[in-house]
Amino acid sequence: GEDVEQSLFLSVREGDSSVINCTYTDSSSTYLYWYKQEPGAGLQLLTYIFSNMDMKQDQRLTVLLNKKDKHLSLRIADTQTGDSAIYFCAESHNNNDMRFGAGTRLTVKP
Amino acid sequence: GAVVSQHPSRVICKSGTSVKIECRSLDFQATTMFWYRQFPKQSLMLMATSNEGSKATYEQGVEKDKFLINHASLTLSTLTVTSAHPEDSSFYICSASERGRNTDTQYFGPGTRLTVL
Numbered sequence: 154g155e156d157v158e159q160s161l162f163l164s165v166r167e168g169d170s171s172v173i174n175c176t177y178t179d180s181s182s183t184y185l186y187w188y189k190q191e192p193g194a195g196l197q198l199l200t201y202i203f204s205n206m207d208m209k210q211d212q213r214l215t216v217l218l219n220k221k222d223k224h225l226s227l228r229i230a231d232t233q234t235g236d237s238a239i240y241f242c243a244e245s246h247n248n249n250d251m252r253f254g255a256g257t258r259l260t261v262k263p
Numbered sequence: 264g265a266v267v268s269q270h271p272s273r274v275i276c277k278s279g280t281s282v283k284i285e286c287r288s289l290d291f292q293a294t295t296m297f298w299y300r301q302f303p304k305q306s307l308m309l310m311a312t313s314n315e316g317s318k319a320t321y322e323q324g325v326e327k328d329k330f331l332i333n334h335a336s337l338t339l340s341t342l343t344v345t346s347a348h349p350e351d352s353s354f355y356i357c358s359a360s361e362r363g364r365n366t367d368t369q370y371f372g373p374g375t376r377l378t379v380l
Contacts, residue, residue, distance in 0.1 A: 161368060188306070188307065194309065195299060195306060195307050195308045195309035195322075196299065196306055196307035196309075197306045198306040198307075241371075243371075251301075251354075251356065251371075251373065251374050252371070252373060253356075253358075253371035255265075255368050255369065255370055256368060256369060
C-alpha cells in the first residue's frame with residue numbers, strides 16, 4: 154500500500170534550525186500536512202501545502218515539497234524549547250483518506 | 264513497517280442509527296490505541312485512549328456513552344457512534360502504539376469518513 158516515512162528522532166540546540174524530513178509514495182497526493190503533537194494532546198495542524206506548490210512559509214516554519222522525489226520537509230527556524238514535540242507528516246488525495254508517518258520526536262536542548 | 268487498518272473506510276447512515284468502526288493492527292500487538300476526530304483541514308482532536316483489557320480514557324468534552332470504545336484484544340479496538348446525528352459526521356482516525364516499543368511512536372490507520380444523513 155501507499156506509505157509515508159519519516160525518521161523517528163531529531164535533536165537540535167536551541168536557536169538552531171530544525172529540518173524534519175518525510176517521504177511518501179502516492180504520486181496522486183494532493184495535500185501534504187505537518188502536524189505537531191505535544192505530550193498527552195491531539196495533533197495540531199501546523200501547516201499544509203497543495204501538491205502544485207513547492208514551498209510555503211509561515212513565520213518560523215518553511216515547508217518544501219519536491220514532488221518529483223516525493224519528499225516533504227519542515228524547517229523550523231530559531232528552534233525553541235517549546236518546539237519540542239512529535240511532528241507528523243501526512244498526505245491525502247483530495248482530502249479523503251489520510252496517511253500518516255510514524256512521527257519524528259524533536260528534542261530541543263538548551 | 265507496522266500497518267493499521269480501519270473498516271469501513273466510508274459509511275453513510277441515517278440519523279438515530281449506530282455505527283461501529285474497527286481499528287486493527289495487522290502485524291504487531293498494540294498495547295494502546297488512540298481515537299481521533301478531524302474536521303476538514305483542521306487538527307485531529309484526541310477523543311480517547313484505550314488500553315487492551317481496560318476501560319478507555321476519554322478526553323474532556325467527549326461523551327463516553329455516545330462514543331463507545333472497546334479494546335478487546337491486542338490487535339483490535341472498536342469505536343461505536345451510538346444514535347448518530349448529522350453533527351457526528353466527521354473523519355475518524357485511529358492509531359496504535361506497538362507493545363514493547365517506544366509508546367510515543369504511533370501508527371495511524373487510513374481513517375473512516377462518517378456521514379450521517
